[in-house]
Amino acid sequence: xxxxxxxxxxxxxxxxxxxxxxxxxxxxxxxxxxxxxxxxxxxxxxxxxxxxxxxxxxxxxxxxxxxxxxxxxxxxxxxxxxxxxxxxxxxxxxxxxxxxxxxxxxxxxxxxxxxxxxxxxxxxxxxxxxxxxxxxxxxxxxxxxxxxxxxxxxxxxxxxxxxxxxxxxxxxxxxxxxxxxxxxxxxxxxxxxxxxxxxxxxxxxxxxxxxxxxxxxxxxxxxxxxxxxxxxxxxxxxxxxxxxxxxxxxxxxxxxxxxxxxxxxxxxxxxxxxxxxxxxxxxxxxxxxxxxxxxxxxxxxxxxxxxxxxxxxxxxxxxxxxxxxxxxxxxxxxxxxxxxxxxxxxxxxx
Numbered sequence: 001x002x003x004x005x006x007x008x009x010x011x012x013x014x015x016x017x018x019x020x021x022x023x024x025x026x027x028x029x030x031x032x033x034x035x036x037x038x039x040x041x042x043x044x045x046x047x048x049x050x051x052x053x054x055x056x057x058x059x060x061x062x063x064x065x066x067x068x069x070x071x072x073x074x075x076x077x078x079x080x081x082x083x084x085x086x087x088x089x090x091x092x093x094x095x096x097x098x099x100x101x102x103x104x105x106x107x108x109x110x111x112x113x114x115x116x117x118x119x120x121x122x123x124x125x126x127x128x129x130x131x132x133x134x135x136x137x138x139x140x141x142x143x144x145x146x147x148x149x150x151x152x153x154x155x156x157x158x159x160x161x162x163x164x165x166x167x168x169x170x171x172x173x174x175x176x177x178x179x180x181x182x183x184x185x186x187x188x189x190x191x192x193x194x195x196x197x198x199x200x201x202x203x204x205x206x207x208x209x210x211x212x213x214x215x216x217x218x219x220x221x222x223x224x225x226x227x228x229x230x231x232x233x234x235x236x237x238x239x240x241x242x243x244x245x246x247x248x249x250x251x252x253x254x255x256x257x258x259x260x261x262x263x264x265x266x267x268x269x270x271x272x273x274x275x276x277x278x279x280x281x282x283x284x285x286x287x288x289x290x291x292x293x294x295x296x297x298x299x300x301x302x303x304x305x306x307x308x309x310x311x312x313x314x315x316x317x318x319x320x321x322x323x324x325x326x327x328x329x330x331x332x333x334x335x336x337x338x339x340x341x342x343x344x345x346x347x348x349x350x
Contacts, residue, residue: 042067046077053096054089061100071109072117074102075124082127094127103128107136115146122149126156134162147173151183158190166191166198170212180211188219196223200231203247206239213238214246221250229254233262241271248274252281260287267293272302279305283312291316291323298327298336306335310343321349 046067052060067073078097082090097103106121106128113121122140125133140153141164150172154164166187173180192199202208203216217235220228232254235247248266251259259281266278267290279297282290290312297309313320321344328340 042070042073043077046073047080050077050081050093053093054085056092061096064100064102068101068105071105071121072113075106075117075120078102078124078127079120082124098128098130103130103133107132110136110140111143115149118144118146118149119152122152122156126159129160134160137162141169147176147178148181148183151181151187155183155187155190158187158194164191167202170202170208174209180209180215184212185215185218188215189222192216192219192223196220196225196228200228203231203235203243210240210242213240213243217243217246217250221253224254226254226256226258229256229258233259236262236266241269241273244269244271245273245277248277248281252277252284255285259285260289263287264290264293267297272300272305275300276302276305276308279308279312283308283315286316288316288319291320295323295327298339306339307343310339313340314343314347314349321347325349 046064049060049064052063081093085093103125106125109121110118110125112118118140122137125137134157137153137157141150141157144150144153150169154166154169157164164187169187170184173184188199188202199216199219203213203220205213213235217232220232229251232247232250236244236251238244238247244266248263251262263278263281263285264287266274267282269275269278275297279294281287282294294309294312297305298313300306300309310324313324324340324344327336328344330337
């Protein structure tokens with residue numbers, strides 16, 4: 001009898017709780033929608049103000065006053081504009097924003113808000129110049145708990161021409177056991193433009209994670225300095241198959257004849273990733289002399305290797321196309337013949 005007496009009050013309580021929960025959900029959705037609309041309207045307004053700054057509109061800074069205390073909004077809109085604007089217009093806008101104190105507001109807001117907000121502020125600060133901006137970014141570099149944001153701060157500092165101890169940055173990341181993201185690749189690319197030796201040393205350190213060494217190889221491939229070829233050639237014999245593949249890819253992008261012997265050797269590597277990278281490198285560098293070495297790869301057990309070898313031969317002009325036609329006539333059931341036939345068809349060669 002007691003159980004029946006409790007059942008009805010309990011049912012009413014649960015029903016009331018469900019209604020209350022539904023009201024909370026609906027109210028939360030309405031508030032989020034309202035906030036999103038407000039943010040969209042504010043973003044449109046700030047973007048318009050930035051555009052007026054480039055046109056020397058005297059009233060633009062007065063309109064910006066209403067958003068002075070919203071550094072995330074200022075940063076997000078600035079990044080959108082900077083993606084589109086270069087030259088004198090960009091310099092004019094940044095100069096006026098500096099006189100208005102936007103860089104100070106961004107610097108003061110570092111370490112506050114969500115990770116996304118802090119990232120926007122860090123990236124926007126990198127567009128400004130001056131000792132105060134550099135000091136703010138260095139605070140982020142040392143104080144940020146998020147590894148990706150520290151890397152973003154390092155990238156911003158390098159982008160504005162400041163010095164960054166990349167070795168210490170990597171050591172800190174290793175000590176904190178943080179995963180490496182594409183932000184490190186950007187940092188190394190910027191650093192390699194000024195100090196290729198540091199990237200060469202990172203590439204040669206076998207105790208470092210493969211990701212770091214792969215990013216170092218990619219960074220070296222973009223410097224346009226053929227003096228990095230010995231370091232990449234050495235890495236092409238690393239124990240890690242990922243490092244070998246990255247080194248071979250980098251050598252292909254450099255397109256220097258000195259890399260030909262290394263690429264030729266990589267075509268017979270035990271790992272399919274390295275063989276595939278070598279075929280791509282041969283194509284990118286135009287190593288026509290490797291036609292005979294590419295032939296066996298058309299019989300490789302891995303489809304990707306066969307495909308890249310056929311693509312390389314097709315890119316070598318008449319000599320490569322003739323070789324593909326010869327292989328294609330070998331029979332429709334053979335994997336090499338199929339790869340050759342498909343490549344010829346895709347390239348429009350009858």
